[in-house]
Amino acid sequence: MDIDMLLDVLFFRGALLAYLISTLTYIFALLIRRVSPARAATWILTGAFGLHTLFFLGAWLGKGYNPFLRIHDILSFFAWVMAGVYLAFQLRTKTRVLGAFVSPVVFLLMIISSIGIGGPLNVPEVLKGGLVTIHAMLSVIGEALFTVASLAGLVYMLQDGLIKRRKSSMFMKLFPSLQDLDRINHFCLLWGVPLLTLGVLAGSIWARTVWGSHWQWDPKQIWTLAAWLIYAVLLHQRLAIGWKGHKTALLSVAAFVLLLAALLVEKSFFTTIHRFY
Amino acid sequence: MNLILIGMNHKTAPVEIRERLSIACTEGFNPLEEIKAIPGVGEALYLSTCNRVEILARTREERTDTEERLKALIFRHGNLGEEDMARCLYVYRDSAAIRHLFRVAASLDSLIMGEPQILGQVKEAYRLAVDHQAAGIILNKLLHRTFRVAKRVRTETGIASHAVSVGYAAVELAKKIFGTLKGKKVLIIGAGEMSELAARHLIKHGGDRIFVANRTHERAIRMAEDFQGVPVDFDHLGDSLREVDIVISSTGAPGYILTYDMIAAVLKRRKNRLLFLIDIAVPRDIDPRAGDIDNVYLYNMDNLQDIADDNMQIRKGEAEKGELIVAAEADSYIEWFNTLAVVPTIVSLKEKAAGIIRAELERSNGWLRNLQEEDREGVEILANAIVNKILHDPMTCLKEESQEGSALAYVAAIRRLFRLEEPGGGE
Numbered sequence: 090m091d092i093d094m095l096l097d098v099l100f101f102r103g104a105l106l107a108y109l110i111s112t113l114t115y116i117f118a119l120l121i122r123r124v125s126p127a128r129a130a131t132w133i134l135t136g137a138f139g140l141h142t143l144f145f146l147g148a149w150l151g152k153g154y155n156p157f158l159r160i161h162d163i164l165s166f167f168a169w170v171m172a173g174v175y176l177a178f179q180l181r182t183k184t185r186v187l188g189a190f191v192s193p194v195v196f197l198l199m200i201i202s203s204i205g206i207g208g209p210l211n212v213p214e215v216l217k218g219g220l221v222t223i224h225a226m227l228s229v230i231g232e233a234l235f236t237v238a239s240l241a242g243l244v245y246m247l248q249d250g251l252i253k254r255r256k257s258s259m260f261m262k263l264f265p266s267l268q269d270l271d272r273i274n275h276f277c278l279l280w281g282v283p284l285l286t287l288g289v290l291a292g293s294i295w296a297r298t299v300w301g302s303h304w305q306w307d308p309k310q311i312w313t314l315a316a317w318l319i320y321a322v323l324l325h326q327r328l329a330i331g332w333k334g335h336k337t338a339l340l341s342v343a344a345f346v347l348l349l350a351a352l353l354v355e356k357s358f359f360t361t362i363h364r365f366y
Numbered sequence: 367m368n369l370i371l372i373g374m375n376h377k378t379a380p381v382e383i384r385e386r387l388s389i390a391c392t393e394g395f396n397p398l399e400e401i402k403a404i405p406g407v408g409e410a411l412y413l414s415t416c417n418r419v420e421i422l423a424r425t426r427e428e429r430t431d432t433e434e435r436l437k438a439l440i441f442r443h444g445n446l447g448e449e450d451m452a453r454c455l456y457v458y459r460d461s462a463a464i465r466h467l468f469r470v471a472a473s474l475d476s477l478i479m480g481e482p483q484i485l486g487q488v489k490e491a492y493r494l495a496v497d498h499q500a501a502g503i504i505l506n507k508l509l510h511r512t513f514r515v516a517k518r519v520r521t522e523t524g525i526a527s528h529a530v531s532v533g534y535a536a537v538e539l540a541k542k543i544f545g546t547l548k549g550k551k552v553l554i555i556g557a558g559e560m561s562e563l564a565a566r567h568l569i570k571h572g573g574d575r576i577f578v579a580n581r582t583h584e585r586a587i588r589m590a591e592d593f594q595g596v597p598v599d600f601d602h603l604g605d606s607l608r609e610v611d612i613v614i615s616s617t618g619a620p621g622y623i624l625t626y627d628m629i630a631a632v633l634k635r636r637k638n639r640l641l642f643l644i645d646i647a648v649p650r651d652i653d654p655r656a657g658d659i660d661n662v663y664l665y666n667m668d669n670l671q672d673i674a675d676d677n678m679q680i681r682k683g684e685a686e687k688g689e690l691i692v693a694a695e696a697d698s699y700i701e702w703f704n705t706l707a708v709v710p711t712i713v714s715l716k717e718k719a720a721g722i723i724r725a726e727l728e729r730s731n732g733w734l735r736n737l738q739e740e741d742r743e744g745v746e747i748l749a750n751a752i753v754n755k756i757l758h759d760p761m762t763c764l765k766e767e768s769q770e771g772s773a774l775a776y777v778a779a780i781r782r783l784f785r786l787e788e789p790g791g792g793e
Contacts, residue, residue: 125521141684174705182545226610248542250540252543253541253657253661253663253668255665255672256672256676257528257672257673257677257680259524259680261542262538262542263525264542265545266541266542266543266544266545266546267542267543267544267545267640268543268544268545268640269545271640275710278600331637331638332638332640333637333638333639333640333661334640334660334661335660335661336638336660
């Protein structure tokens with residue numbers, strides 16, 4: 090079996106399948122409202138993440154491949170960061186059932202990514218600079234952190250509602266504690282904002298050398314700036330004003346929905362010079 | 367099978383009778399030795415808790431009066447009229463006894479269904495039986511199976527996973543808000559029995575810094591000493607509210623001690639840190655509208671009681687699943703027990719030996735083929751003869767013991783030594 094086959098079939102498809110099984114197991118845990126399948130799902134997710142990591146390592150060492158050039162690879166990397174961030178939190182705080190919300194998103198990203206995974210590498214010369222790689226990597230990590238922050242916010246909203254309802258509930262038992270979810274939201278914003286800032290800066294420096302100016306009023310650029318602005322404001326409110334809990338969770342979710350909608354609109358109605366991502 | 371279980375529990379006996387029996391055994395009686403001394407008793411287990419007394423014994427077939435003698439022993443210990451006590455006793459035999467033991471250990475038969483102590487008490491009873499050499503092959507196996515069943519019911523159903531007391535409900539809520547109670551600060555408003563009870567629950571689960579406020583400051587000081595806490599000023603509750611995470615209020619005040627405005631204002635000053643308010647006073651101490659404030663979670667006595675009641679209902683539903691597990695496990699234990707008969711054991715021993723001979727001959731087929739036809743037959747005859755000679759004495763012994771009715775231990779040993787255990791019925 091040559092290395093391409095090995096990477097693609099064993100690691101990538103393996104990871105994809107494991108993400109699917111993990112997602113289904115999480116859904117099963119929610120359906121029967123018991124934590125034990127979620128425990129299994131977390132291990133499966135860990136396995137999927139391991140395979141996914143091997144895929145990146147193998148592709149990088151074996152073919153010197155750069156996962157930050159094509160949209161499909163970037164989506165796969167996005168999924169990998171999300172899974173990794175979640176699992177790191179899981180180690181520390183046992184926020185197990187949050188995985189039921191992270192895992193489906195990861196799987197979805199992987200599915201979209203898998204559609205183009207075997208395609209030829211027809212990357213224009215202009216994108217093969219180190220600065221582009223840094224720009225893409227930092228931006229993706231930042232945005233993946235925002236996604237996890239928003240998912241933690243979503244679960245926070247659900248749990249908050251359950252506790253305020255003052256009724257006995259299996260879901261309340263299942264979901265992580267408010268404090269843990271709030272901490273995840275806090276941490277993800279704390280790291281996501283500076284990383285995206287650096288990513289955007291790297292991008293704009295590179296844009297100046299290629300397109301002649303830092304800023305083109307490109308839909309993609311506007312969208313990214315909006316995302317950065319919203320999350321930066323959120324982080325500011327957290328750190329400076331002391332926003333916590335319900336309000337930050339609500340705004341994280343709102344920001345995410347808004348940005349997702351904007352992204353879809355942008356993709357369907359506008360053309361962009363930033364067409365690789 | 368000859369298992370007999372005689373006992374009484376909270377459903378069959380009033381507390382006056384139950385307490386007589388448990389007093390009887392704490393006063394230095396050693397019922398196990400006495401039970402063992404009853405003719406016809408082979409093995410015995412004695413379980414006594416606040417809510418139940420149970421004697422489980424394996425009896426020998428030839429005695430028919432063992433049940434009466436066991437009952438007489440209970441009557442003697444209870445020091446009560448026979449008629450009074452006989453009404454409270456239940457007697458289970460064989461499979462019913464097994465099922466009852468499983469149900470007891472799995473906490474399906476408890477006063478508070480799903481309570482965790484009973485399994486420990488059964489384990490302790492078994493340890494005593496082992497110490498007194500009252501547990502033999504059958505009880506050993508049965509009790510180990512019992513522990514497994516109890517564990518299965520506990521992990522596979524939600525019978526134990528819902529707080530059914532107000533105190534535990536509050537602790538569970540606190541954990542769902544704060545993750546852990548470690549290092550959390552608790553403010554108690556109103557020194558009294560109720561608040562003390564609630565505080566002890568929280569402390570037991572990690573809440574370690576206690577503040578006490580009371581209208582008469584001296585009582586606050588006294589109660590704070592009990593909890594190694596800090597007394598705080600009743601007239602400046604706002605300052606304390608800034609610091610703490612959990613508030614338990616149970617004053618006798620006619621109006622609200624903590625108003626909406628007070629809490630809303632304090633939340634800003636505490637930078638919106640989550641606040642869990644527990645109002646166990648009647649009339650209420652905390653304005654119920656405070657529960658609408660972001661990051662404030664307010665529960666009153668009725669809310670907590672409702673949750674505990676709901677959880678009890680959930681436990682009852684889960685108990686039905688537990689009963690299914692118990693029934694299946696009891697069946698599988700009985701199946702194992704039935705294999706302990708002598709004849710099937712001899713049959714399976716012979717089958718196993720024949721199987722081994724067949725397999726070994728087949729394995730040696732390579733060089734056996736080189737032999738003459740009759741030499742080959744000779745080898746087979748020799749192999750069979752050796753195996754039969756080896757098995758002859760054990761099988762004769764089994765048959766002899768079964769005449770005397772004491773083959774159980776031998777059968778069990780042989781089944782184990784030769785790995786004749788049925789799949790699924792084993793350890």
